[in-house]
Amino acid sequence: MVSITFLGTGGGRFATIYQTRSTGGMLIEDRGRIHLDPGPGALTNMARLNMDPGFTDAVLISHCHPDHYSDAEVLIEGMTRGGINTRGLLAGSVSTIDGIDGIRPAISDYHRQLPSRVLSMRAGDEADIAGMRTRFTPTRHTDASGVGAVFETSAGTVSYMGDTAPREEVTASHEGCRVLILNVTRPFGARLRCHLCSEDVPAIVERLRPELTVLTHMGVKMVEQGPEEQALRLERMTGSRIVAARDMMRLDIGDSLRVNAPTLL
Ligand SMILES: [Zn+2]
Numbered sequence: 001m002v003s004i005t006f007l008g009t010g011g012g013r014f015a016t017i018y019q020t021r022s023t024g025g026m027l028i029e030d031r032g033r034i035h036l037d038p039g040p041g042a043l044t045n046m047a048r049l050n051m052d053p054g055f056t057d058a059v060l061i062s063h064c065h066p067d068h069y070s071d072a073e074v075l076i077e078g079m080t081r082g083g084i085n086t087r088g089l090l091a092g093s094v095s096t097i098d099g100i101d102g103i104r105p106a107i108s109d110y111h112r113q114l115p116s117r118v119l120s121m122r123a124g125d126e127a128d129i130a131g132m133r134t135r136f137t138p139t140r141h142t143d144a145s146g147v148g149a150v151f152e153t154s155a156g157t158v159s160y161m162g163d164t165a166p167r168e169e170v171t172a173s174h175e176g177c178r179v180l181i182l183n184v185t186r187p188f189g190a191r192l193r194c195h196l197c198s199e200d201v202p203a204i205v206e207r208l209r210p211e212l213t214v215l216t217h218m219g220v221k222m223v224e225q226g227p228e229e230q231a232l233r234l235e236r237m238t239g240s241r242i243v244a245a246r247d248m249m250r251l252d253i254g255d256s257l258r259v260n261a262p263t264l265l
């Protein structure tokens with residue numbers, strides 16, 4: 001059984017500033033535990049769910065925007081038991097790990113030396129991340145070095161497209177996914193450049209035909225419009241199963257896919 005816990009389902013500047021939804025990223029648990037994109041609220045929500053950051057095996061940061069990395073340094077301290085045990089993996093885009101084009105690295109020199117391994121990932125790279133074969137995928141976003149990821153879990157392929165504009169080559173890099181996680185920042189009729197909006201979802205879902213699509217990384221307008229209604233409309237358009245994630249929701253992936261209601265809010 002693989003599980004994905006959504007420690008936050010908000011994204012974009014204002015949903016992050018005002019915490020319209022939390023922005024703590026997600027935990028993917030299979031043979032090990034990956035914390036993907038630990039933005040503001042990651043540690044607070046782990047505490048609320050009684051989940052120990054010390055059991056984190058890998059911290060993965062898709063790009064150098066604070067809704068994806070701001071809690072990462074403290075999380076790395078948790079993963080390494082206060083910086084005492086050298087263990088775990090830190091992986092991220094070139095901007096996050098090394099800095100690029102005037103973007104400083106998101107992680108300090110001190111915190112980069114705490115994990116056992118640090119990987120700076122480009123689209124097309126592959127790595128073993130907490131026991132999961134992981135392939136990094138391209139994005140088209142304001143951080144040009146941003147990546148998405150395809151995880152080969154023991155329950156099939158889980159795809160995370162990351163923050164991106166809709167592009168053919170981005171969609172094509174996620175062929176064969178069983179579960180597709182999309183950062184859909186805006187609802188129908190409120191396009192925002194460099195991000196996915198509800199309008200973009202049908203073409204992606206019809207091309208990839210995943211068993212389940214999960215919408216997350218919602219901006220203020222998306223939350224105001226009602227993400228569940230957006231998901232329902234998209235389900236009717238595509239005939240495919242589409243769920244709007246909620247903070248603290250857990251998805252269990254086994255022979256079947258089970259969406260568990262938030263345990264705390
Ligand atoms: Zn974002």
Ligand SMILES: [Zn+2]
Pocket residue numbers: 063065141163
């Ligand atoms: Zn971004």
